[in-house]
Amino acid sequence: MPDIFVEVVPDLGARWVDKSFCYRVPPVLKEKVAPGCLVQVPLGRRMVYGFVVRRVEEPPAVAIKDIAGVSGLRPLGPDLLDLARWMGRRYFYPLGAVLGMMVPSPAREGTGRQRRYAVLDVPAEAAAAEAERFQARAPAQARVLRGLVTANGLAMEELGPARRSLAALVSRGLVRVEDYPVYREGYSGVEEMADRAGPPALSAEQQEAVARIMGAVEGAGFAPFLLHGVAASGKTEVNLRLVEEVIRRGRHCLFLVPEIALVPQVLAQLRRRLGSEHVVVWHSSLSPGQRHDAWEMAASGRAGVVVGTRSAIFAPVPRLGLVVLDEEQEPAYKEDQGCRYHAREVALKRCQLARAVLVMGSATPSLETYSRARSGVYRLVRLQQRVTGTGPPRICLVDMREEVKAGNTGILSRLLVRRLQEVLEAGRQALVFINRRGFYPYVYCGNCRFVWRCPHCDVGLTYHRAREELRCHYCGYALPYPQPCPACGATRVWQGRGAGTQQVEAELTRLFPAVEVLRVDLDTTRSSW
Known part of the structure; x- marks a missing residue:
């Protein structure tokens, strides 16, 4: 029987040149080696992982080494190999490193x-x-x-x-x-979070959206959709119905969310409707064993839908029919290390290769997505009515300069205080948001106006009253407070500007002493995770 030769790209990270090598397949491995396989090969004086990308019909006339071993993981399909080649060209990244990113170390190292x-x-x-x-x-x-x-x-x-x-x-x-x-599943028992009443009835708009997108699924061709709906218009329910319908037709789905914290709520609904054995989770916080099992469940086709963050776009489902990209405008879909891909771009290419449907959902889509939907590059589906039947919330813009003129020098407007009082008297709760931690976002010397800045990051230090310190929120550099001014030597003349969560908490406690005020920010929740 003639020898078999294959082309292997080693996974040596981004610093390795984009180069492949020819290896001979020993007779004992001929039944196991195929394009997409993860193999171990000798390279120089060491053993490395690599991926078989194709069979070589005419090997070079040099001494050719043998493949040393084959991973137990199922091989990547042709669509993922083509996707990896496209990503290598698109993001200027070695093919072996792209394939290595698709099959991360936890999935390789975990054992069944x-x-x-x-x-x-x-x-x-x-x-x-x-x-x-x-x-x-x-x-x-x-x-x-x-x-x-x-x-x-x-x-x-x-x-x-x-x-x-x-x-x-x-x-x-x-x-x-x-x-x-x-199967070692992540989030065991999460389906108990789902509503036991069952799926709600769809509105006319939702029914039309499901019918239009399913028409494209049944057409078995590539079709990108922007599902543009106002808040509370039922976009999530449309996506869940689409997943159910696609799985019923024998194809597989990927459901992407921008953050790990959003996985449980989607997972609970899908497991309640489809059963836990048909839904797997894929993200970076899973254990090696869970990543290994999720890979096997997806690659074998036993899992109908994979729920996860941006890396779930590489889940090796064999019959991809639908990809849902929820909140497509979120920056979390952009990888900022290694191969700097954008999950939206990769999802578009993967759906194109697999002849699948992509649904990008958002109430506030990104400018490029909305522009392409308006120009007809993507198909636009609108949900303009709230399923709750309520109108949009009333928004009041308060000019704090007018508050100062009226004698209010506090950080909360009179209108806000009045509305908070009404809510509390009605026995209800209120949420107050502010986008800064600490007490003062920055402090300065009242004598010479010197602003204390981080020596590493060149940003103003934030005053934290709870610890009596000045802290940099970028690198963690901290100093005890107060400090003598390094510019003029004055002491205890520091003044603060702006308001952070600690100051808002103190002001609310002063205004409503009989009400419990709970502050939720990184400083109060860090020890809980």
């Missing part, structure tokens, strides 16, 4: 976990008849057979002392022992 089961090797009716025959002379074997007839398989640890009877049943050809993979 198996559980041993005893299952019937004969029809249930025959096993039941044998159990009756064994009842008198071998009651333990009869109990095992009846248990297998009822349960259609039992884990070895569930058999307990009856495991001693298993060998006799196996030798008689009535029972066999098999190993089955155990």
Whole structure:
């Protein structure tokens, strides 16, 4: 039988040149090596990981080394190999490093976990008849057979002392022992978060949106959609219905959210509707074992939908039919390390290669997405009515300069204080947002106007009253407060400007002493995670 040669690109990170090498496939690995496989190959004096990208029909006339081993992970499909080649050209990144990013180290290093089961090797009716025959002379074997007839398989640890009877049943050809993979899922039990009342009825707008997008899915061609809907218009429910319909047609889905914190709510709804065995999670906070199992579930096709952050766009589902990019305008979809890809661009290319449908949802789409939807490059689907039947919230803009003229020198306007009073008297709660931590965003010397800045980041230091310190929110540099002014030597003449969460908390506590005020920011929640 002639030798088989393949082209392998090593995964050596971004600093490695974009180069491939030819290797011979040893006879013992011929059945395992295929394009997309993760293999171990000798390179110089070391062993490295690499990816098989194609078969070589005419190898070079030089000494060619053998592939040393093959990973147990399922190979990447042709669409992901083509996607990796496109990303290498688009983002000027070595092909081996792009493929390595698609199959991260936790997925490679994690190992599959198996559980041993005893299952019937004969029809249930025959096993039941044998159990009756064994009842008198071998009651333990009869109990095992009846248990297998009822349960259609039992884990070895569930058999307990009856495991001693298993060998006799196996030798008689009535029972066999098999190993089955155990899936270590993330967010076990999260479906309890979902609404038990079931999916809500769709509005006319939502029904039209689902019908229009499903028409493109059934057309089996590439189609990008912008699902542009006002807040509370039911975009998430449209996406969930689309996922259900696509899975019902035997294809797979990717559901991307911008942040890990948003995964549980989507996951709960999908697992409640589809079952936990059909939905897997993919993001960087999973354990190596969970990443390995999620990869296997996706690549084998057992998982109908993969929910995750931007890296979930590389999940190796075999029959991709739909990609949902929720809140497509979020900057979190842009990778800022290594291969600096944008998940929206990659999703568009992957859907194009797989002839799948992409749904980008947003109430405030990015300018480029909205422009392409308006010009017809993307298909625009609008949801203009709130499913709750309520109108948009009333927004009041207060000019704080007028407040100062009226004698109000506090950080809260009179209108805000009045509205807070009304809400509290009605027994309700209020949320007050401010986009700065600390007490004062910056402090300066009241004598010479010197502003204390971080020596590393060249930004003003923030005053934190709780710790009596000046702190840089970029690098963590801190100084005790107060400090003598380094410019004029004055002491205790520091003045602050602006307001942070600590100052807002102190002001609300002063205004409403009988009400509990809870501050939620990085300083109060860091120790809880």
